[in-house]
Amino acid sequence: MTETPTITIPADLLPQDGRFGSGPSRINPSFVRDLSNTGTAFLGTSHRQSNVKKVVASIQSGLMHMYGLPDGFEVVLGLGGATAFWDATVLGLIENRSAHFVCGEFSRKFATAAAAAPHLDEPVIVDADPGDAPAPVAVGGVDLAAFIHNETSTGVVAPFARLGDALVAVDGTSAAGAIAFDVEEVDAYYFSPQKALGSDGGLWIAFLSPAAIERIELISTTSRWIPEFLSLKTALDNSRSAQTYNTPALATLYLLDRQIEFVNHRGGIKWADAAVRATSDHLYSWANMRSFAEPFVTDEALRSPTVVTIDLDESVSARSVSAVLRANGIVDTESYRKLGRNQLRIATFPNVVISDVKSLTASIDFVVEAL
Numbered sequence: 054m055t056e057t058p059t060i061t062i063p064a065d066l067l068p069q070d071g072r073f074g075s076g077p078s079r080i081n082p083s084f085v086r087d088l089s090n091t092g093t094a095f096l097g098t099s100h101r102q103s104n105v106k107k108v109v110a111s112i113q114s115g116l117m118h119m120y121g122l123p124d125g126f127e128v129v130l131g132l133g134g135a136t137a138f139w140d141a142t143v144l145g146l147i148e149n150r151s152a153h154f155v156c157g158e159f160s161r162k163f164a165t166a167a168a169a170a171p172h173l174d175e176p177v178i179v180d181a182d183p184g185d186a187p188a189p190v191a192v193g194g195v196d197l198a199a200f201i202h203n204e205t206s207t208g209v210v211a212p213f214a215r216l217g218d219a220l221v222a223v224d225g226t227s228a229a230g231a232i233a234f235d236v237e238e239v240d241a242y243y244f245s246p247q248k249a250l251g252s253d254g255g256l257w258i259a260f261l262s263p264a265a266i267e268r269i270e271l272i273s274t275t276s277r278w279i280p281e282f283l284s285l286k287t288a289l290d291n292s293r294s295a296q297t298y299n300t301p302a303l304a305t306l307y308l309l310d311r312q313i314e315f316v317n318h319r320g321g322i323k324w325a326d327a328a329v330r331a332t333s334d335h336l337y338s339w340a341n342m343r344s345f346a347e348p349f350v351t352d353e354a355l356r357s358p359t360v361v362t363i364d365l366d367e368s369v370s371a372r373s374v375s376a377v378l379r380a381n382g383i384v385d386t387e388s389y390r391k392l393g394r395n396q397l398r399i400a401t402f403p404n405v406v407i408s409d410v411k412s413l414t415a416s417i418d419f420v421v422e423a424l
C-alpha cells in the first residue's frame with residue numbers, strides 16, 4: 054500500500070457533512086439528536102408495545118403514502134436486510150423457477166441464492182456487463198422475474214417491466230425513498246433502509262402486491278420447509294399487527310420513520326426524485342468537464358441519480374484521491390471494491406445536499422491539482 058500524500062484541503066472548500074457513502078449512508082444528524090432526546094421513552098422499551106408499534110405503523114403508512122400504493126398492497130418488514138429478503142424469496146415467493154436480470158454484484162447475489170436452492174429449477178440469468186443493464190424481456194417458464202432498480206455496485210439505474218405472468222420482484226435498496234417508479238409494474242419492491250432512505254441497517258421492507266401475497270399464502274401451505282426467521286408468511290402476519298417476528302433495532306425504525314416523514318413533508322417521492330437528479334447532474338456534468346474524469350456509465354439513460362460512478366484517467370489514482378479526501382474528513386468515495394476500477398463512487402441520496410456535492414467537486418479538483 055502506498056502512503057496517503059499529506060494534502061490539506063482548505064476549510065472553505067470542505068463540505069459541511071463529509072459523508073458520501075452508498076451505504077450505510079448519511080443519516081440526518083437532527084434525527085439522531087431527536088432519537089437521543091427520546092430519553093427513556095423509546096430505546097430500551099418493548100417492541101410489542103404501542104410506542105414502538107406506532108412507529109412501525111407510521112413507517113408502513115408513510116411508505117404507502119409516499120408511493121401511493123394501490124389498494125391491496127401491503128408494507129411488510131423483517132430482519133436481516135435485503136440480503137435476507139433474497140433468501141426469504143427463494144423460500145417463499147418463487148414457486149419453481151425464476152429469471153434474474155443481472156448487472157452487478159447485488160443483482161448477481163440474488164441470482165446466486167436462487168441457483169443454490171435445491172427445491173428450485175435452475176434460474177434463467179439475463180445479464181449485462183458492469184456499467185450496462187439488460188433490457189427487460191419476457192422469459193417463458195418462470196414464475197418470478199427479478200430486477201434491480203439501482204445497481205449500487207456500478208451506479209446503474211436499470212429498467213424493469215411486467216412482461217408476462219411472472220411475479221415481478223425489484224430490489225429497490227439504493228432507490229427507495231429517492232427514485233420514482235410505476236408501482237403497477239411490481240409485485241415485490243424490497244429494500245434495506247440504510248441506503249437511499251438514510252436510516253441504519255438490519256431491516257428489510259417490502260411492498261407486496263395482492264398477487265405476491267397470494268403466492269406467499271399458497272407456498273406456505275405446501276410441504277416446503279421454510280425456516281421461521283425467513284418465512285414471508287410469518288413476516289406478513291407480524292407486519293399486519295405492526296410488528297416483526299423477532300426483535301428489530303429500534304433506532305433503525307425511529308430513524309427510518311423520521312426520514313420517511315421528512316421526504317413526505319417535502320413533497321414525497323416526486324420531490325426526492327427531482328432533488329437526487331439535480332445533485333447527480335452536478336456530478337456528471339462536472340466529470341464531463343474535467344479532462345481527468347468521465348462518467349463510468351456511458352448510456353445517459355442508465356446513469357443512476359443516486360449512486361454516481363466516475364472513472365478517473367490513469368494518470369490520477371482514484372485510490373489516492375479517496376484516501377486524501379478521507380484524511381480530510383470526506384469519507385466513503387471509494388468505488389465498489391469488487392468492481393476493480395480506477396473510480397470514485399459518490400452517493401447522491403436525498404440527504405446529500407447539493408451544496409455539499411459542489412464542495413466535494415471543488416475539493417476533488419484541489420486534491421487532483423495537488424497530487
Ligand SMILES: *Cc1c(COP(=O)(O)O)cnc(C)c1O
Pocket residue numbers: 076133134135136137159201203204205206224225226227245248254255
Ligand atoms: C446494499 C444492498 C443490498 C444488501 O443490503 P443489506 O442490508 O446489506 O442486506 C442489496 N441490494 C442492493 C441494491 C444494495 O445496495
